[in-house]
Amino acid sequence: MEIIKLDHITKEYDDGFVALKDINISIESGKFYSLLGPSGSGKTTILRIIAGFTEPSAGKLYFAGKDITGLDASKRHINTVFQNYALFPHLNVYENVAFGLKLKHRPDSEIRQKVKDALKTVRLDGYANREISELSGGQQQRVAIARAIINEPKVLLLDESLSALDKRLRKEMQFELRAIQKKLGITFIFVTHDQEEALAMSDEIFVLNDGTIQQSGSPVDIYDEPVNDFVARFIGDSNILSGKMIRDFEVEFAGKQFECADAGITPGEKVEVVLRPEDLDITATDPKLTMTVQSQLFLGDHFEIKAVDESGFEWLIHSTNGVKIGQEIGIFFDPEDIHVMRLGETEEEFDARLETYEGEDKE
Amino acid sequence: MKKHIWSKVYFFLVLAILYLPIFYLIYFSFSSGSNMDHFKGFTWRHYQTLFNDGRLLAILLETIMLALLSSLIATILGTLGAIAIENVKKSGVKRLLLSLNNVLMVSPDVIIGASFLILFTTLGFSLGFASVLLSHIAFSVPIVVLMVLPKLREMDNSLIDAARDLGASYYQVFSQVLLPALTPGIVSGMFMALTYSLDDFAVTFFVTGNGFTTLSVEIYSRARQGIDLEVNALSTIIFLFVLLLVGIYYLISNQQGKKGSKLGGLLR
Numbered sequence: 001m002e003i004i005k006l007d008h009i010t011k012e013y014d015d016g017f018v019a020l021k022d023i024n025i026s027i028e029s030g031k032f033y034s035l036l037g038p039s040g041s042g043k044t045t046i047l048r049i050i051a052g053f054t055e056p057s058a059g060k061l062y063f064a065g066k067d068i069t070g071l072d073a074s075k076r077h078i079n080t081v082f083q084n085y086a087l088f089p090h091l092n093v094y095e096n097v098a099f100g101l102k103l104k105h106r107p108d109s110e111i112r113q114k115v116k117d118a119l120k121t122v123r124l125d126g127y128a129n130r131e132i133s134e135l136s137g138g139q140q141q142r143v144a145i146a147r148a149i150i151n152e153p154k155v156l157l158l159d160e161s162l163s164a165l166d167k168r169l170r171k172e173m174q175f176e177l178r179a180i181q182k183k184l185g186i187t188f189i190f191v192t193h194d195q196e197e198a199l200a201m202s203d204e205i206f207v208l209n210d211g212t213i214q215q216s217g218s219p220v221d222i223y224d225e226p227v228n229d230f231v232a233r234f235i236g237d238s239n240i241l242s243g244k245m246i247r248d249f250e251v252e253f254a255g256k257q258f259e260c261a262d263a264g265i266t267p268g269e270k271v272e273v274v275l276r277p278e279d280l281d282i283t284a285t286d287p288k289l290t291m292t293v294q295s296q297l298f299l300g301d302h303f304e305i306k307a308v309d310e311s312g313f314e315w316l317i318h319s320t321n322g323v324k325i326g327q328e329i330g331i332f333f334d335p336e337d338i339h340v341m342r343l344g345e346t347e348e349e350f351d352a353r354l355e356t357y358e359g360e361d362k363e
Numbered sequence: 364m365k366k367h368i369w370s371k372v373y374f375f376l377v378l379a380i381l382y383l384p385i386f387y388l389i390y391f392s393f394s395s396g397s398n399m400d401h402f403k404g405f406t407w408r409h410y411q412t413l414f415n416d417g418r419l420l421a422i423l424l425e426t427i428m429l430a431l432l433s434s435l436i437a438t439i440l441g442t443l444g445a446i447a448i449e450n451v452k453k454s455g456v457k458r459l460l461l462s463l464n465n466v467l468m469v470s471p472d473v474i475i476g477a478s479f480l481i482l483f484t485t486l487g488f489s490l491g492f493a494s495v496l497l498s499h500i501a502f503s504v505p506i507v508v509l510m511v512l513p514k515l516r517e518m519d520n521s522l523i524d525a526a527r528d529l530g531a532s533y534y535q536v537f538s539q540v541l542l543p544a545l546t547p548g549i550v551s552g553m554f555m556a557l558t559y560s561l562d563d564f565a566v567t568f569f570v571t572g573n574g575f576t577t578l579s580v581e582i583y584s585r586a587r588q589g590i591d592l593e594v595n596a597l598s599t600i601i602f603l604f605v606l607l608l609v610g611i612y613y614l615i616s617n618q619q620g621k622k623g624s625k626l627g628g629l630l631r
Contacts, residue, residue, distance in 0.1 A: 053524050073527045080528045086521035090543040099539075100529035151529065 002065075003029040003154055003187055004050060009059035011045050011211075019045040021211045023059070029154065032181050032188045034198035037208030038234070043191045046208075047157050050189065051080045064154070079148040080157040084164065085140045087132045093119070093143050094128040100151040118146040121180060138169045145180065155187045162197060174200050195235045199223060207231050215347050223276075225339055227350045232274045232341070239275045239315050243340070244268065248357070251340055254289060255311050262340035263357040272341045277304070278318040279337035287330025291315055293323050385602060392595035399590065409596040416593065419581065423597070426561065426578040429492070433499035434556035440500070441507025441556075442549055446541070448508065449515045467505040475502055476569030483570060490572030498570050499560045506559060507552035514548030554612075 004027035011020040020042045027033060035043040048054035049061060052073030061069045068076060079100075087096050095102075097118055101111045119125055122142035132140065141161060148156055158177070162170045178201050181188045192198050198205050199219040207214045207222060207230075215227045226232035229240050243253030248263035253273045265271060282305075291307040294314070305317040307329060315331070323329055345353075387399075392410075396403035413419065448464070451457040467475070479498045480490075488494060518541075526540045542549075564579040571580055582594055 051524075051528060053527070073524070074530045074532060078528075080525070082521045082525055084519065084521060086519060086525040088522060088525075088540060088543075090546075099526070103530050103535055103539075147525075147529070 001029050002026050003063065004189075005062040006046070006049070007060040007062065009046075009049060009056045009061065011042070011049065011054065012057045019211055020049075020056070023211075023213060025206060025213070025216075027155070027187060027189065029187050030185050031203040032178065032201055033190065034202040034205045035189065035191045035208060036193070036195060036198040036205050036234075038193055041208040042211040043193075043208050044159060045211075047080075047159055047189065047191050050155070051078055051157055052076050077151075077153050078155045078157060079151055079153040080159065081141075081144045081148045081161045083160040085144040087140055087143055087147070089132055091132070092128075093124070093130045093132065093135070096132065096143055097128075097146045097150055099147060114150055115146075118150045121149065121183065122146045123176070137165050138173065141165065141173060145177075149180075149184060149186075153186065155189060156181075156184075158188060158190045160191055160193070163192070163194070170197070177201060199235070207234065209234070213347075225350075225354075226274060226341065227345065227347050228341055229272055229274075232272075232339075237277050237316055237318075239277065239280075239313075241273045241275070241313055243271050243273045245271050245340065249335075251338065254309055254313060256289070258288065258338060259335040260338040260340055261336045262338070264353040265340065265342055270343065272343065274339040274341060275333060275337060277316040278302075279333055280315070280317045280319075281332045282317065282319050282321070282323065283330050283332040285330075287332055289331045291329060291331065293325050293327045293329060296322060296325060298322070385598075388595050389599045389602065392592060392599045394592065397592065399592070399595075409592045410600075412593045413596045413600075419593070419597065422576055422578055422581050425492075425575070429496060429499060429577060430557050430560040433496055433503055433560045434553050437500045437503030437556045438507050438549060438553040441504045441552060442511050442545065444504065445508045445511035445515055449512065464505045464508050467502065468509065472502075472563070472565030476566040479566065480569040490570055490575075492575045494570045494572070495567055495575060495577065498566050499563065502563070502566060503556035503559055506555045507549075510552030510555060511545055511548040514545045518544045 004025075006023050006025040009020055009023040009025075010018070012018045023042075023046060025046070035046055037043045045054060049056050052068075052071060056069065059069075060067055063076065063078070088099065091099070094115055097115045098111050101114060115128065116125075119128060122145050124139065124142050124146065127135070127139065127143075132143070135143065141164075144161070145156075162173050162177075165173060174197060177188070177190075190198070190201065199222075202219055204216060205219055205222050206216045209230050215222055215231050222231065223235055226235060226238075232238045232240055241253045243251050245265045245267055246252050246257055247267045248265075249260055251258055251260045251262070251271065251273060260273075289309055291309040294306045294308055296306070297304040302318045302320055303322050305319055305323060307315050307317060309315060317331070342350075342353075391399045391402065393405050393407075394402045395406040395408060444464075448457060448460050451460065476498070479494070479501070482488075483490060483494050522540050522544065523536055526536045531539065562579060563577075564583065567577050568580050568583070571577065576584075582597075585591060585594065
C-alpha cells in the first residue's frame with residue numbers, strides 16, 4: 001500500500017539555489033527505504049519536506065492518499081530521528097521518551113507502560129532514570145529512536161542517524177535498525193551518504209545527486225546495473241571504461257571485443273562499461289586481459305590491487321590472494337560481469353530497454 | 364616552586380586591595396566615635412540608630428522592591444527581545460538591532476538619565492516610583508538580551524524541530540524546550556539586572572522626584588552633610604546579606620552542576 005507520495009516536488013530557496021528538481025517518489029508502507037547521495041544532493045531536504053519542517057516550492061505531498069503539503073509538522077503521523085539525536089538535555093531518558101505522550105496529556109499509567117515498551121524495543125531497559133549526558137553515542141541514538149516511535153508513527157524518518165557512531169557500533173546499529181523496523185512493521189526512510197549502510201539495510205534505495213533522483217531500485221539492482229557513471233562511482237568501487245557497442249551482446253573496450261549481457265543499443269554507439277573490482281579474477285590460464293601490477297594494499301579481508309593494461313587504463317582489482325608489484329597478471333571475467341551504460345540514458349529509458357531484450361529471453 | 368608562591372602572594376594582594384575598603388567600612392561601623400578618623404571603643408550604637416531609622420529602612424525595602432520588579436519585567440522583555448532578534452532572517456537588520464542594543468549598554472548613565480528626565484518632563488509624566496521603575500527596566504533590558512542571546516545561539520535548533528515533530532504546539536515548544544534551554548542565560552541576566560538596578564545612582568538621581576528615593580541616592584545626599592556611621596552599619600548588613608546570597612547561589616549551582624547545567628552561568 002502506498003503511504004507517502006511526492007508528486008513533482010521542487011524546492012528553490014530564496015537565494016535562488018534549487019535543492020530539488022521535480023522529485024517523484026512513491027513510498028509503500030512497511031518497507032525500509034534509503035535516500036542515498038553525497039552532501040548537497042537534496043536528500044535531507046526531501047526528508048524535511050516529508051517531516052514538515054520545510055515547505056516545497058511546488059508540488060504536492062500525499063500521506064495515505066491525503067494531501068498534507070501544508071499540514072503542520074506537529075500534526076503529521078510521521079516522526080523523525082535527528083542526525084545529532086536532538087535529545088532534550090534538561091530531561092532524563094524517561095522524560096525524553098515520554099515527551100510526545102505527555103504533550104497529549106495521556107494518563108500516567110499509559111505513559112509509563114509505553115515508555116517501558118519503547119525502551120525495551122531499543123534494548124535500553126533499566127536506563128529510564130539516566131541523564132542524557134551520562135549516555136554513550138549509541139545509547140543516545142537508541143533513546144532518540146524510542147522517543148520517535150512512542151507516538152506510533154506510520155513512517156519513521158532517520159536523518160544520517162548512524163554517521164556519528166564509530167564503525168563497529170554502526171554495523172551493530174544497522175542490524176538493530178533493521179530488526180526494529182521488522183518488529184514495528186512501519187515504513188523507515190533512512191537518509192545516508194554511506195552506500196554500504198544503504199545497501200545493507202534497504203528494501204529500496206533512491207540515489208540522489210544535484211537535486212534529482214538518479215536511480216531507484218533494490219540494492220542488488222543498483223549495484224549490478226547502475227544507470228549512469230555517477231551511480232556506478234558512488235555505489236561501490238568500479239572500473240569505468242569507455243567503449244563501443246559492436247552488436248547486441250558484444251562490446252568493445254580496452255582494445256578488444258567481449259561477449260556481454262546487454263542489448264538494445266545501436267551498433268557502433270559509444271558507451272561506458274562498468275566492471276566491479278571483485279568480479280575480476282586473477283588467472284594464469286586463458287586470460288581475457290593482461291596487465292602489470294602497479295600497487296597493492298592489504299585491507300584485511302582482501303587485497304586491493306591497481307594494475308595498468310596495454311591501453312594505459314588503470315584497473316582496480318579485489319583479490320583474496322596477493323600478487324607481486326611489477327608482476328604481469330591475467331584477468332578473467334564472465335559476460336554477466338560486464339555492465340554497459342548508454343551515455344545520458346535516464347532510468348525510465350534504461351528500464352524500457354531492459355524490458356525489450358530480457359522479455360525475449362523469458363519467452 | 365618559587366614562582367608559584369609569588370603568584371599566590373600577588374593573588375592575595377589583589378583580593379586584599381579589593382576588599383580593604385569594605386572591611387575598613389565594617390570596622391568603623393563598630394566604633395563609638397562619630398567619624399572614621401580614629402576607632403574609639405566597640406559599640407552597637409550605630410546599628411541601633413539604623414534600626415530606629417524608619418525612613419532609611421523604608422528606602423532600603425523600596426530599593427529592593429524596585430530592583431526585583433524592574434529586573435523581573437526586564438527579564439521577560441529582554442528574553443522575548445533576544446528571541447525576536449535571533450529570529451530576524453536578514454543579517455543586516457539583525458546586526459542593526461544588536462548594535463542598537465549595545466549602544467544602550469555602553470552609553471554613559473548620565474546621558475541615559477538626562478534623556479529620561481527630558482522625556483518624562485516633556486510628556487508631563489510625574490517623577491516618582493513609576494518613572495524610576497520605567498528607566499530601570501529600560502537600562503536592564505539590553506543586559507538581559509546580551510545574557511540570553513548566547514544561550515539562544517548555543518541551542519541546537521533541531522531541538523525545536525524535534526519538539527514540533529513530536530506534536531508540540533508553538534506554545535509548548537516555547538515553554539518546554541526553549542525556556543529550559545535558555546534558563547541559565549535568563550537567570551544570569553536577571554541577577555545582572557538586579558545588581559544594576561540595586562547600585563544604580565546616575566540614572567535614578569535624574570528621574571527621582573520628591574516623593575521617592577533609592578538607597579544610593581539617599582546615601583549620597585546624606586554623605587554630603589558628612590558621613591554618618593549609620594551608613595557604615597547599613598553597608599555592613601548589606602554586605603553580609605549579599606555574601607549569604609552568593610553562598611546560596613553557589614550551593615544551588617553546585618548541586619545543579621552534578622545533574623547537568625540547568626542553572627549556573629553567573630558564577631562559572
